Amino acid sequence: MKYKKKIINVFKPRFRSNEILNDLQKIFKSGWTGIGNKTVIFEKEWEKYSGLKNSLFLNSATAGLHVAVDVLKLANNWNSKTEIITTPISFVSTSHCILYAGLKPVFCDIDDTGTLDPKKILNLINKNTKAIIFVGLGGSMGNLNKISSICKRKNLKLILDGAHMSGSFDTRKKHVGQESDIAIFSFQAVKNLPTADAGIINFKNTSYYNLAKQLSWCGISKNTFEREFKKNIKLQTWEYDVPYLGYKYNGNSVMALIAKISLKYLDKDNDIRRKISKIYEKKLKKNKKIFIVPHSKGSSRHLFSILVENRKRLINYLKRHNINPGVHYKSILEFSFYKKNKFKSSRDMSVSKKFSNNIVSLPLHTFLELKDINKICKLINGIT
Numbered sequence: 391m392k393y394k395k396k397i398i399n400v401f402k403p404r405f406r407s408n409e410i411l412n413d414l415q416k417i418f419k420s421g422w423t424g425i426g427n428k429t430v431i432f433e434k435e436w437e438k439y440s441g442l443k444n445s446l447f448l449n450s451a452t453a454g455l456h457v458a459v460d461v462l463k464l465a466n467n468w469n470s471k472t473e474i475i476t477t478p479i480s481f482v483s484t485s486h487c488i489l490y491a492g493l494k495p496v497f498c499d500i501d502d503t504g505t506l507d508p509k510k511i512l513n514l515i516n517k518n519t520k521a522i523i524f525v526g527l528g529g530s531m532g533n534l535n536k537i538s539s540i541c542k543r544k545n546l547k548l549i550l551d552g553a554h555m556s557g558s559f560d561t562r563k564k565h566v567g568q569e570s571d572i573a574i575f576s577f578q579a580v581k582n583l584p585t586a587d588a589g590i591i592n593f594k595n596t597s598y599y600n601l602a603k604q605l606s607w608c609g610i611s612k613n614t615f616e617r618e619f620k621k622n623i624k625l626q627t628w629e630y631d632v633p634y635l636g637y638k639y640n641g642n643s644v645m646a647l648i649a650k651i652s653l654k655y656l657d658k659d660n661d662i663r664r665k666i667s668k669i670y671e672k673k674l675k676k677n678k679k680i681f682i683v684p685h686s687k688g689s690s691r692h693l694f695s696i697l698v699e700n701r702k703r704l705i706n707y708l709k710r711h712n713i714n715p716g717v718h719y720k721s722i723l724e725f726s727f728y729k730k731n732k733f734k735s736s737r738d739m740s741v742s743k744k745f746s747n748n749i750v751s752l753p754l755h756t757f758l759e760l761k762d763i764n765k766i767c768k769l770i771n772g773i774t
Contacts, residue, residue, distance in 0.1 A: 398762050400716035401580035402755040404659060409651050417643055425607070428643035432650045433590070439653060440565040442573060442592040444599035447646055448606055451553045451576035451589035453639035455487035455523075457606050458549050458572040458591060461598050463491050464605075464634070466547075468520055470494075474549075475514055476523040477506050478721040478735070478742050479749075484525055484551050485722050485733075494518075497723060497735035499742050504683050504695070504749075505532030510736045511540060521547035524570075526555040528693030528718070528751075529582070531566060531686040538569040547571045556583040557660040559688030566688075567592055577645070582660055582690050583652045588645040601634075609636025662756045663691040666763060670694050670752060673767035679774040683749070693718055697748040698774055704750060707773050713753065713766055721746035 417423055433445035448454050462468065474488045478497045488495040496514055501507040504527040511522065524537055534550075541548040550567055552558070553576035558566045567573030577588040593599040604611060611631040671682060674696065681697040695718065698704050708715055721742055722728055723735065752766060 395712050396762075398713045398753050398758070398766070399755075400714055400751055400753050402757045403580055403584035404655075404756045405584065405648070406651050406655065410648055413647050413651070414644065417647060423644050424642050425640045426643070428646040428650065429641050432646040432653075435650055435653055436590055437592075439656075440567065440592070442565065442567045444593040444596055446591045446593075446599065446602055446606060447641035447649075448589050448591060448639050449641050449645070450578065450587055450639075451551075451574050452483040452487070453606065453637070454574035454589045454591035455483055455549075455551060456490045456637070457602050457639060458574060459487050459491040459493065459521075460605055461593075461602050462521060462547055462549075462572070463493065465598060465601060466520070468493060471518050472520045473516070473518045473734070474521045474523060475506075475511055475519060476551075477525050477527075478723045478739070479504055479527060479719050479745050480525040480551065480722065481553070481719060482722055482725065483553075484523055485728070488523070495733055497733060497739070497742075499736040499739045500745065501533065501741060502681075502684065503530055503532035503686075504528065504745055505530060505534070506537055507741070508533050508536040508540060510738070511537065514734075514736060515540075515544055515546070519544070519546060521549055523549045523551055525551040525553075526558060526566065528683070528685065528695060529554045529558045529690030530684070531558065531560060531689070534566070534569065535560075550574065552576075553578075553581070553589075554692035555690055556581065557656045558686075558690040561687065563688070571595065572598065577649050577652070582663070582692055583649060583656050585645045585648040585652065588641050588649055590641075604634055605636045606639040607636060608632070608638055609634035659756050660690050663754055664689075666754060666758055667691045667694050669760070669763050670767065673763070674770065677771050677774060680770070691754065694752045694754045695749050696752065696770075697744065698750055699748060701748055701750055704770065704773060708766070708769060711765070711769055713769070715753065716751035717749060718751045719746070719749070 429447040472493045485495040550570035550573040577585045683695040
């Protein structure tokens, strides 16, 4: 029998399958797998854990980003000239959502944390600027506090793209998102709080939340769960209105159940990720040919990233040794759609270009063993 070599992937989610399967049987027996029931329970559990308000469980963080921008557009009468500042070092959903709403993305350069540079943001703000989308790359807060201060001073809305930030805490040990008007988190399969695919959005403003509930359910005034379980017959619960052109973005009870169980283990799993990151840092810090992307103290450590001059050479070398790293991210501005449309950006995008050309994400998940980390670091130190 041929021995199968171990493959070390950049991500490997941990599911508590016995707990999940046991509770899934109850859902299937109930006959209610859609919106409501478990989604409502998870929203409350998330609020208790995070300290954030007005939670809405959705089918993805991408849906949450789109809803966030659309809510702000409708509530504040923004028009097609409205600009939203964001980063090019992110997954494309971050900027796509601005375009979905018919608004203009403006790309700002980053600092060495991989997140928005507050000094360069100031140079981009004008009368059409209405919001900033901050992306917590890999779970790090970067200079979020400074950017929050800019938003308050300039009367801008702050949207937190916290796709990597489930379980990230600030220096006051408060979960990230408290400083934002709207915060979005991803529970996609390889994220720190994994499901098959889901996300959640939180609002400071309750009226924004009420609008988002309708937009995420086809613009309908009452979802099926609310119509089904309202007990007062005089309310005519079968009746509803459609005041908005909405979307089919609601989450379902199957994903909410998986999310609820994953939430129980989030802090424990994130602690493991932080310990792995410290080992990486210790073993790689003497290597002068790489730059370790720094993280804020309470980061969820969704990513451990380095910058290296010859990325292609390193990735190919690691792959030959059964290690599959990742790239998070190639600059959004390098994709053909964004090149063709020539969106506005900082005059100096040098740090973003450096990250885009040189960043490598090393394997980081709870299945990694010390021997795996030692192997990865030995290979990196040997070739760079």
